Amino acid sequence: MSQLAASPSRRPAKPVSLLSSRQLGLQWLERSACVLLFFAIWELLPRAGLVNSAFLSPPSAVLAAIVQLAQTGQLGKHMAASLQRSLAGLILAVVAGVALGLLMGVVRRFEAFVDPLLQLFRQVSALALFPVFLLFFGIGEASKIAIIFWAAFWPVLLNTISGVKQVEKLLIHSALSMGASRGFIFFKVILPAAAPSIFTGIRLAGAYSITALVAAEMIGSHAGLGFLTLNSQEIFQIPSMYAGIVLLAVLGLALNYGLALLEKRLTRWRSGLEFHE
Amino acid sequence: MSTALDDSGSAIKIRARDVRMDFAIADERGRKQQIAALHDFNLDIREGEFFTLLGPSGCGKSTFLNVLAGLARKTGGSISIDGQPASGINREQGVVFQGYALFPWRTVLENIEVGLEIRKIPKRERRETAEQFLHLVGLAGFGQRYPHELSGGMRQRVAIARSLAYSPSLLLMDEPFAALDAQTREILQSELLRIWEQHKTTIVFITHSLDEAIYLSDRIAVMTHRPGRIKSVLDIALPRPRPAGIRHAPAFVQLREQAWDVLRDEVAFASGHRQQPLAPLLPTAPDFSLALRGFAI
Numbered sequence: 001m002s003q004l005a006a007s008p009s010r011r012p013a014k015p016v017s018l019l020s021s022r023q024l025g026l027q028w029l030e031r032s033a034c035v036l037l038f039f040a041i042w043e044l045l046p047r048a049g050l051v052n053s054a055f056l057s058p059p060s061a062v063l064a065a066i067v068q069l070a071q072t073g074q075l076g077k078h079m080a081a082s083l084q085r086s087l088a089g090l091i092l093a094v095v096a097g098v099a100l101g102l103l104m105g106v107v108r109r110f111e112a113f114v115d116p117l118l119q120l121f122r123q124v125s126a127l128a129l130f131p132v133f134l135l136f137f138g139i140g141e142a143s144k145i146a147i148i149f150w151a152a153f154w155p156v157l158l159n160t161i162s163g164v165k166q167v168e169k170l171l172i173h174s175a176l177s178m179g180a181s182r183g184f185i186f187f188k189v190i191l192p193a194a195a196p197s198i199f200t201g202i203r204l205a206g207a208y209s210i211t212a213l214v215a216a217e218m219i220g221s222h223a224g225l226g227f228l229t230l231n232s233q234e235i236f237q238i239p240s241m242y243a244g245i246v247l248l249a250v251l252g253l254a255l256n257y258g259l260a261l262l263e264k265r266l267t268r269w270r271s272g273l274e275f276h277e
Numbered sequence: 278m279s280t281a282l283d284d285s286g287s288a289i290k291i292r293a294r295d296v297r298m299d300f301a302i303a304d305e306r307g308r309k310q311q312i313a314a315l316h317d318f319n320l321d322i323r324e325g326e327f328f329t330l331l332g333p334s335g336c337g338k339s340t341f342l343n344v345l346a347g348l349a350r351k352t353g354g355s356i357s358i359d360g361q362p363a364s365g366i367n368r369e370q371g372v373v374f375q376g377y378a379l380f381p382w383r384t385v386l387e388n389i390e391v392g393l394e395i396r397k398i399p400k401r402e403r404r405e406t407a408e409q410f411l412h413l414v415g416l417a418g419f420g421q422r423y424p425h426e427l428s429g430g431m432r433q434r435v436a437i438a439r440s441l442a443y444s445p446s447l448l449l450m451d452e453p454f455a456a457l458d459a460q461t462r463e464i465l466q467s468e469l470l471r472i473w474e475q476h477k478t479t480i481v482f483i484t485h486s487l488d489e490a491i492y493l494s495d496r497i498a499v500m501t502h503r504p505g506r507i508k509s510v511l512d513i514a515l516p517r518p519r520p521a522g523i524r525h526a527p528a529f530v531q532l533r534e535q536a537w538d539v540l541r542d543e544v545a546f547a548s549g550h551r552q553q554p555l556a557p558l559l560p561t562a563p564d565f566s567l568a569l570r571g572f573a574i
Contacts, residue, residue: 168378170374173374175395176366178371179395181395184395192380193380267382
């Protein structure tokens with residue numbers, strides 16, 4: 001009996017790959033072919049003298065610059081400064097965006113009241129507001145975190161609102177029919193049902209926060225990848241300027257990957273949903 | 278409290294008198310119109326019986342169930358449950374919906390536990406109860422699965438287990454098997470009877486299938502096409518327990534003909550084969566904003 005009961009309760013097995021390692025290798029090559037080609041052309045253009053190498057450093061030189069930055073401890077310093085700022089802005093935006101979004105999604109009157117103002121605000125570019133933030137918060141960290149917050153706040157807010165609004169009524173009716181309190185419906189029905197949409201917003205916010213980070217660091221800062229990029233250009237350290245750009249992309253990728261991982265963990269019930277529905 | 282009795286001397290569980298339900302809908306010119314989904318709706322449902330509301334689609338049977346469940350507010354009339362006027366959600370009820378309404382982020386066991394969790398039953402106790410009901414509906418071993426990993430029939434078994442787990446005295450079922458294929462449907466009908474015979478809760482069941490109604494019920498109320506009211510109530514005096522083969526018994530066939538005679542005209546009106554003044558189409562899923570009060574979902 002225990003065996004019988006055990007067999008259906010095991011977790012669904014991961015789809016077994018039918019591809020051999022050779023085929024997998026080929027598949028990998030196919031997927032990365034475009035990127036490899038891009039790096040090859042990038043390497044070739046300055047080396048063949050088609051582009052002035054004073055303006056475009058080949059990837060090998062960029063890599064050397066990154067290694068050198070790492071050795072002198074500059075890399076860690078810039079990375080840490082950038083990561084700190086973007087995470088601070090992002091976390092504040094997530095907390096505020098989710099809280100306000102839930103409130104607006106649930107209380108329709110409040111949404112109707114606030115919505116016109118928010119529609120206006122979301123059109124205001126974070127970069128345009130930077131001078132304002134500088135005035136209010138000074139040239140230090142606060143204004144930089146404020147600009148990142150502004151950029152990351154909107155996708156979180158809007159996706160939270162739409163997530164809450166799209167919760168299936170049937171689920172709420174079903175909880176109501178069992179005598180659920182408002183608190184139960186809010187925390188145990190609406191919040192988990194809206195979670196996938198909220199996470200879409202958070203991942204978008206992650207990407208936006210990096211964009212805003214660069215702009216924030218180009219004014220009045222002494223560390224950070226954005227500062228490194230602009231400063232290298234000013235002192236004509238072209239390889240390290242490209243290193244800054246590459247590292248910003250890597251930071252963005254890492255942030256997105258981390259958020260995707262977090263999403264997968266918190267909405268684990270959705271795994272395999274695409275195959276079944 | 279003295280229990281009300283009906284003509285046959287049975288205790289009354291639910292008494293509906295002159296229930297009325299109007300919806301405001303906009304016609305093609307955008308003008309608001311009042312449509313009566315239920316009108317002069319009178320009904321007595323006995324304690325412990327399996328009672329079915331049968332009618333063509335759009336006749337208002339689901340509307341009545343939603344009013345009964347406290348999910349929609351009636352426009353007029355009175356409903357009493359156990360002698361008490363019904364208002365809002367009755368905590369002694371379980372509702373099974375056609376669309377299962379399981380929470381996709383909860384495992385099967387966690388879904389069955391919801392009603393117990395709402396009633397603040399301690400975790401260990403509710404896990405034990407949930408396991409028990411998982412067995413009852415024949416899903417032992419599937420407790421750790423998520424709803425999307427199950428078939429439609431299995432999901433509806435979970436939904437039935439969930440609504441029984443907190444021991445309601447009244448089970449409301451809104452076309453629970455309508456989305457299932459014919460075979461699964463027959464199996465679940467037998468299962469439902471088996472479970473009901475163990476628990477003997479009062480069941481109010483909604484269907485548009487004549488066979489399903491006769492096979493399951495003690496009594497069937499046939500509803501008129503809009504505005505919905507009870508046209509007649511049929512006694513289904515078939516012996517219990519009812520084997521699946523009873524569908525071919527002469528008594529069953531005779532009952533079906535009898536019920537079909539009552540139902541035929543209503544189906545004809547509903548499907549437009551009779552030239553009768555038809556009321557404009559109703560939205561089949563009325564907005565229950567009233568029940569949600571403040572929740573703008």
